Amino acid sequence: MKIKVNNILYEPKVSGSMRLLDYLRNELKLTGTKEGCGEGECGACTILLNGKPVNSCLILLGQCDEKEIITIEGLNEPELTKSFEEVGAVQCGFCTPGMMISSSAFLEENPSPTKEEVKTCISGNLCRCTGYKKIEEAIMLTADKKKLVK
Numbered sequence: 071m072k073i074k075v076n077n078i079l080y081e082p083k084v085s086g087s088m089r090l091l092d093y094l095r096n097e098l099k100l101t102g103t104k105e106g107c108g109e110g111e112c113g114a115c116t117i118l119l120n121g122k123p124v125n126s127c128l129i130l131l132g133q134c135d136e137k138e139i140i141t142i143e144g145l146n147e148p149e150l151t152k153s154f155e156e157v158g159a160v161q162c163g164f165c166t167p168g169m170m171i172s173s174s175a176f177l178e179e180n181p182s183p184t185k186e187e188v189k190t191c192i193s194g195n196l197c198r199c200t201g202y203k204k205i206e207e208a209i210m211l212t213a214d215k216k217k218l219v220k
């Protein structure tokens with residue numbers, strides 16, 4: 071089995087029945103991906119699998135053969151990071167990696183979102199600190215910044 075994580079090729083020497091989340095955190099020490107509920111309900115473990123956001127707690131390592139994975143550590147989105155910081159969208163930080171991964175994929179497909187579309191984008195990611203308003207502001211700010219860069 072071979073997988074690419076954050077542009078580095080790995081040949082896991084563990085069981086394919088291990089959850090991807092556990093492989094990332096325990097074997098690769100990529101601890102930015104968090105385990106919240108372990109049931110795919112909270113979004114804290116969101117990563118990009120071949121460019122699509124998925125809950126890594128629901129994916130087995132064996133399903134990732136020949137696939138590309140991006141975790142928060144490999145996400146290269148300086149505008150998004152700066153926007154989250156500028157508007158104060160980071161409170162305890164537990165949900166932030168999943169929110170940023172979901173937001174990045176969303177903005178890639180929808181560079182000019184409405185506020186309602188942003189709410190739908192992050193509906194699979196739970197936050198218990200901010201009440202979502204600042205997170206939504208950060209995503210809209212990022213979309214605006216990206217328009218200025220192009």
